[in-house]
Amino acid sequence: MFTWIGQFLSSSIGKKTTMALTGLLLVGFLIAHLAGNLLLYKDPEAFEAYARKLHDLGPFLYVLELGLLALFVGHIAFAVRTIVENRKARHSKYAVQADRGGKTLASATMPLTGTIVLLFLFWHLIDFRFDGGFKGLFADGASGAGAADVVWNTLGGTAHMAVYLLGIAALTLHLSHAIQSAFQTLGLRHPKWTPLIERGGVALAVLLGLGFASIPFAAAIR
Amino acid sequence: MSANEHDETIDLTLKVWRQRSGGAPGQFETHEMKGVSVHSSFLEMMDVLNATLVRAGKEPVVFDHDCREGICGSCSMVINGQAHGAEPETATCQLHMRKFRSGETVFVEPWRADSFPVIRDLMVDRSAFDRVMSAGGYVSANTGSPPDANATPISREDSDQAMDAAACIGCGACVAACPNSSAMLFVGAKVSHLARLPQGQPERERRVVAMVQAMDSEGFGNCTNHYECSKACPKGIGVDVIAQLNRDYIKATVVRSN
Incomplete structure (x- = not known):
């Protein structure tokens, strides 16, 4: 009954479609994540309230986290599979290879930028999810604007600044190819819309990059 | 100096991929091409090379070709790292030698993909x-x-x-x-x-x-x-x-x- 799913997912287009869909959903997550983070600039209480609302989701937060994990795992698993297959498709390399202007820095470095983002993600999760100062923040009796302080305190220091900027730069470069590429993979190409999607994809990547990068900068100048 | 109406011929150093069969190792073979007519196509230049090789009792370079007017899709050479050479929307047979500079070194390789195994030299199985x-x-x-x-x-x-x-x-x-x-x-x-x-x-x-x-x-x-x-x-x-x-x-x- 479900053999068509297996067939679809093992086809070249099925693999790429899965990467495109999971990637676009992850972009949706990034937009929501940045929107929440930008509350830091409103006032500490607003960010505190946002953090508390997330915390108050209780078990449902775990469900969301599992969904997010599934998106990452799916995206990465299919990426690894396509990279391995693509390497296998050409064992004998060209002695001279000159690109004709199709390939871009972003498109050529997708596996590299993806790996940097993944490594950064581990660091980021250790900072704020597993080991960070958010723990115990919402324990009974705790109050005040602690969540914003946790962010500023965690991100202070040059090591954090360097790691975050590298991770965010890799993410920006990754997305500058990824967003328009996802639309193409889903077959959504149109003479009128594609130029907008291409420019809009780069613009969204840069806006997300600048938005996220502003936070370690803000932490540094505090 | 680029070829123009005053330069009717150019000299090239050609590095051509030679491979006896799909499983055999391949390598580049260097040929000094003197007095190549700028009006000849890339394939005609290869014909001249092959005529020279045959006269010297050597094996000619094997490559695919047929119509030589850009519509059959037979010719298949990667020239200086670009499929069909650097000219946009031009098959190898329609690529003219006036597009090359005298003294230039030109690398010629077959299509490289495991799905297109080399048959011999520049000819691949498509x-x-x-x-x-x-x-x-x-x-x-x-x-x-x-x-x-x-x-x-x-x-x-x-x-x-x-x-x-x-x-x-x-x-x-x-x-x-x-x-x-x-x-x-x-x-x-x-x-x-x-x-x-x-x-x-x-x-x-x-x-x-x-x-x-x-x-x-x-x-x-x-x-x-x-x-x-x-x-x-x-x-x-x-x-x-x-x-x-x-x-x-x-x-x-x-x-x-x-």
């Missing part, structure tokens, strides 16, 4: 494309005798796009130029060509599924949207055919109930 075509790149319905003109109206947009896709000569430059050795531009062109026309509709879904299955089983890589294929295509086929292929495949496998 029968993988034939097998993809046999899987469904045709219309098997009997369309009867020629209908009256305008009996089946087709929009200008559809006919133009079908014609653009049909311009594919199946040379394989897209695979050669793709960093992933993907055949999506070729298969996209063949699928889009028929998907745009009424004759292609009854078998449209079966066709796209069968052709993608055949493409995958031939071991071509996965498209990651570098778009090098379209830039290398001697017929200038756009990547909109790849989007059409993706769309039709997703529709046929995921959306349709059968």
